[in-house]
Amino acid sequence: MIWGFSFLKFYVVLEKVLYNFYMIMIRTIILLIVFTSSVYSQYNGYDFGISSSLVYTTSADIYLNPNSTDPFIRNRAFPVSDIINPAIEFRYRLSEPLIVGVGTEYMITKQIGRNLIVFEGNNEISLETEDGFIFVPIELSLYYQMPFSTQSFKFLMGGGAGFYIGEFSRTFGDTEISTLERQTAFGVHVSVSMEYLVIDRLGLRLEMKFRDPEFKSKSKYNSNIVNYNGNLITILRDTFDTRVNVNGIAFILGAAFYF
Numbered sequence: 001m002i003w004g005f006s007f008l009k010f011y012v013v014l015e016k017v018l019y020n021f022y023m024i025m026i027r028t029i030i031l032l033i034v035f036t037s038s039v040y041s042q043y044n045g046y047d048f049g050i051s052s053s054l055v056y057t058t059s060a061d062i063y064l065n066p067n068s069t070d071p072f073i074r075n076r077a078f079p080v081s082d083i084i085n086p087a088i089e090f091r092y093r094l095s096e097p098l099i100v101g102v103g104t105e106y107m108i109t110k111q112i113g114r115n116l117i118v119f120e121g122n123n124e125i126s127l128e129t130e131d132g133f134i135f136v137p138i139e140l141s142l143y144y145q146m147p148f149s150t151q152s153f154k155f156l157m158g159g160g161a162g163f164y165i166g167e168f169s170r171t172f173g174d175t176e177i178s179t180l181e182r183q184t185a186f187g188v189h190v191s192v193s194m195e196y197l198v199i200d201r202l203g204l205r206l207e208m209k210f211r212d213p214e215f216k217s218k219s220k221y222n223s224n225i226v227n228y229n230g231n232l233i234t235i236l237r238d239t240f241d242t243r244v245n246v247n248g249i250a251f252i253l254g255a256a257f258y259f
Contacts, residue, residue: 046258049091051205053254055105057083057246062131064115066243078131083109099143107135116172118233127228130171133244137213138163139189154195162187168217168242173228180239181218187211207252214245
């Protein structure tokens with residue numbers, strides 16, 4: 001009883017300390033924005049910028065049985081890694097330290113795995129499929145330029161919200177799938193970036209973004225009878241659901257033009 005009371009007292013004190021630390025951090029950020037705006041280096045007087053980039057996403061998870069009543073099967077994922085895709089973003093400077101941006105990407109990836117389970121007599125067999133997804137985020141971001149930025153080097157912290165559109169894709173034998181339903185999703189993201197102005201209007205940008213978007217998709221095989229390595233296989237369940245979680249860290253390398 002005494003131990004439990006001591007733990008509760010410790011928890012209350014810890015919660016108070018963390019709350020005070022959080023409030024100090026918030027006040028510090030507000031003071032930096034209000035009192036240090038005069039020390040920022042402008043993008044040489046330009047308010048608009050457009051960038052083209054390559055995005056490397058470390059990983060994503062595809063859940064092939066998201067509606068299963070068995071939690072082990074429901075949470076078992078097929079990992080997809082090393083995804084590279086193009087991106088574009090438009091930015092506008094609201095004030096000296098604050099910049100707003102709207103960007104989009106086109107991510108498409110496929111990887112091979114033994115993801116389809118069929119039965120031959122009493123035996124369970126795993127067949128090879130090529131699974132992946134198409135993912136299109138539309139993200140609105142607000143960036144804060146750090147006070148120690150210089151005329152040539154810009155350091156920014158950012159965050160915002162995104163609208164995500166995606167669908168699952170699969171190739172199995174000599175057939176593919178069609179999307180019957182797709183579910184859009186919303187999410188948040190945070191980022192840190194560094195930019196080097198090579199010349200007056202041109203900058204090279206390196207950015208790291210953290211996000212966790214997720215979307216669901218319902219698909220249907222284009223044919224119930226599939227030629228798989230010379231054998232004809234009948235698909236009994238021709239429609240199925242999937243869930244895709246793009247949870248990896250995104251590393252972005254690009255060039256920005258200001259006007």
